[in-house]
Ligand code: BES
């Protein structure tokens with residue numbers, strides 16, 4: 389039985405302290421912990437210190453795990469540490485493992501933000517705007533606020549919590565898989581289920597629980613030519629140009645309608661079953677919500693179901709950018725000597741990263757050979773992770789569903805998503821436990837985009853949701 393009086397006291401405390409929670413998020417957003425930029429690595433480490441001082445304040449036992457170094461942009465860098473926390477150790481309680489990430493995507497005012505990305509502001513509509521507000525600082529701080537609110541309300545914490553916060557999620561989670569494999573029987577021993585809040589509602593009004601994600605294979609394709617950048621007036625027309633080669637290659641990867649042209653890539657895609665198809669019919673999702681999330685009407689499919697299927701259960705290929713090419717305003721009549729194009733393929737059940745790598749490499753090599761260029765081509769897989777699917781009938785999901793009903797007075801949608809969190813599958817396989825994604829933010833939060841935000845109400849209700857979920861876990865029967 390859930391202790392209703394305790395939960396009510398918890399909700400009240402969360403409401404009373406909400407301004408402090410917002411200030412806490414503001415402090416965290418102010419640390420530009422961008423994991424993919426060499427110059428910001430110290431900030432990522434600073435963010436880990438910020439978190440451990442909060443752990444100390446809240447009496448959470450922790451270990452800061454050094455996971456070695458890696459090379460990024462030809463620089464040898466220490467990887468940001470993984471923070472492991474333990475809150476409570478009562479053999480009569482269930483143990484829930486909470487994962488989140490304290491690194492963020494890059495953000496510049498010049499990208500089109502309407503306010504400075506690392507100075508969080510609150511809009512008149514109650515949107516907390518700043519890089520990382522929704523992905524994933526709001527959610528990770530949400531768990532810590534939930535702990536604090538139990539302390540302030542002087543109520544018993546319903547479960548033992550294990551915490552795993554990393555600082556490399558946006559950059560391929562390097563080092564994490566190994567740590568989890570090593571710690572499965574040690575630090576993570578005794579974990580009954582896993583909860584991750586690093587995704588978003590489908591739309592803007594209804595909460596969801598998410599039981600599937602696409603995986604990812606990320607590539608960097610480099611074409612090298614002249615020994616240095618050249619004047620295009622002097623050398624244009626007389627040398628093979630790396631940019632021209634790269635454009636030819638990239639134009640062959642995918643059609644403007646999103647069809648991937650790499651032969652064999654769709655062969656392993658799990659077929660759509662009738663049962664699965666049926667599940668799409670009852671979801672609350674409208675194209676108008678999609679239009680507001682993308683701030684345009686540039687959708688490929690003109691119906692909701694195909695849109696969701698292509699987001700959740702079919703692969704996609706996106707071209708992200710070109711390193712080495714002139715990209716500033718103004719006009720530079722240059723012929724870049726070396727360019728690297730970056731693209732990724734979101735992969736789905738039953739695609740295997742190794743097979744995808746083989747197909748991609750062969751395709752690019754064959755197509756490059758057809759160009760007859762004297763330049764050289766190299767393809768590098770930067771990181772990869774398989775798709776993830778969990779059992780949404782598990783007690784972990786039942787508890788979360790009841791918690792959603794408590795806070796939002798409706799049953800959550802059961803969704804899959806198109807983004808990737810490689811650690812979902814790692815935890816599921818290494819610990820052999822159920823993994824649940826319990827989002828805090830809305831579908832229009834703009835993660836990875838400009839003006840990323842978390843609605844104040846989602847933040848505050850999200851803290852309550854996390855607490856209610858843990859209370860439901862404590863009172864549910866584990867089969
Ligand atoms: N929070 C996202 C994952 C996500 C996105 C879940 C959309 C559900 C819907 C996460 O922080 C993220 O962006 N991950 C990267 C992983 C990649 C770098 C391996 C991603 O999906 O691009």
Ligand code: ZN
Pocket residue numbers: 489523524557586587
């Ligand atoms: Zn995230």
